[in-house]
Amino acid sequence: GEDVEQSLFLSVREGDSSVINCTYTDSSSTYLYWYKQEPGAGLQLLTYIFSNMDMKQDQRLTVLLNKKDKHLSLRIADTQTGDSAIYFCAESHGSSNTGKLIFGQGTTLQVKP
Amino acid sequence: DGGITQSPKYLFRKEGQNVTLSCEQNLNHDAMYWYRQDPGQGLRLIYYSQIVNDFQKGDIAEGYSVSREKKESFPLTVTSAQKNPTAFYLCASRGEGQPQHFGDGTRLSIL
Numbered sequence: 001g002e003d004v005e006q007s008l009f010l011s012v013r014e015g016d017s018s019v020i021n022c023t024y025t026d027s028s029s030t031y032l033y034w035y036k037q038e039p040g041a042g043l044q045l046l047t048y049i050f051s052n053m054d055m056k057q058d059q060r061l062t063v064l065l066n067k068k069d070k071h072l073s074l075r076i077a078d079t080q081t082g083d084s085a086i087y088f089c090a091e092s093h094g095s096s097n098t099g100k101l102i103f104g105q106g107t108t109l110q111v112k113p
Numbered sequence: 114d115g116g117i118t119q120s121p122k123y124l125f126r127k128e129g130q131n132v133t134l135s136c137e138q139n140l141n142h143d144a145m146y147w148y149r150q151d152p153g154q155g156l157r158l159i160y161y162s163q164i165v166n167d168f169q170k171g172d173i174a175e176g177y178s179v180s181r182e183k184k185e186s187f188p189l190t191v192t193s194a195q196k197n198p199t200a201f202y203l204c205a206s207r208g209e210g211q212p213q214h215f216g217d218g219t220r221l222s223i224l
Contacts, residue, residue, distance in 0.1 A: 004155070033212060042119075042203055042215035043156075088155060098163060099144050099207045100171075103155035 006089055006104035013112050018076040020107045022089030025070060029091040032065060033101065034074045037086045046074070046087075076109075084111045116140070119204050119216035125224045126191065126198060134189045134219045136204035144207040145187035149173060149200045150218075156203060162187055191221060199223050 003025045012018045024032070030051050035043040049056045049063045049072075056063045062075040076083055086106040093100040117138045126132045136145065144163045148156040158171030162181040176195025181187055187206075191198045201220050205213040 008153070031212070035215075040218075040220075042117075042217045043205075045212050045214060048212055098161065098169075099146075099213065100158060100161065101156075101213060103157075105153065105155045 004089055004091055004102050004104040006087075006107045008105065009108050009110070011110040011112065012079050014079060014081055016079055018079045018083070018109055018111075020074045020076075020087050020089075020109065022072040022074075022104055023070055024072065024089070024091045024102075026091055026093070026102070027070065029093075031092045032063075032072050033088075033090040033092075034061075034063065035088040035090065037088065037106070039085075043088060079109075079111050081111045081113060084109055117204060117206055117214060117216035119202075119219050121219060122217070124219055124221045126221060127224050129193045131190055131192050132221065134191070134202055134204075134221070136187045136189065136216060137185055138187075138206045138216075139185060140206055140208065140214070141184070142206035142208045142211075143184070145181070146205040146207070146213060147171075147177075147179065147187070147189045148203045148205065150203060151200050159189065159202075 005023045033048040034046040036046050037043050060077045064073045086108050088106045089104040090101040120135045146161040147159040157173050159177050160179040162168035165184050178190045203218045204216045207213045
């Protein structure tokens with residue numbers, strides 16, 4: 001079945017760039033998403049990319065998609081302490097129109113001052 | 114303001130008791146979803162509804178029930194058959210061709 005994998009933890013220093021990686025298995029995915037979750041809160045949509053795109057940039061966020069390798073990454077430039085959170089990668093279930101998402105386990109980003 | 118409201122924020126369940134989690138949206142979205150989140154895990158889909166008066170089981174529906182009598186509302190009942198209900202429950206909704214947007218969650222614990 002479909003699966004999404006992420007590394008569990010990333011630690012960076014304030015001001016550095018962070019790169020969070022994700023791999024997925026469903027080759028029919030139409031959209032791939034990045035969500036951010038702060039402690040005790042719901043998920044906040046950060047950005048998403050259509051599967052026929054290679055890259056999308058939105059202010060400090062850059063998403064890269066390698067469809068051949070089924071690899072997605074999220075780069076956060078000039079990482080701030082407020083970026084400390086859990087980041088979830090998710091893919092849409094490409095074979096249906098239900099809008100169902102498959103989520104990775106989440107990557108905890110720790111930003112040290 | 115438009116958004117998704119989940120209530121209560123914290124909920125406690127006694128043994129053998131059913132509890133209902135509320136999810137309301139005023140975004141005019143047709144589709145709504147319930148997820149369960151356990152520590153260190155991603156979100157797992159419990160139930161979803163694409164239209165009023167219709168809903169489908171997700172990956173972990175056992176021990177849960179839902180209804181969709183109104184477009185704005187998609188309540189989730191955690192029944193006594195759910196033996197490990199302690200988790201963080203998230204509700205989401207989605208407009209046509211749009212990403213899912215989430216509420217702030219309900220944390221359910223066992224007394």
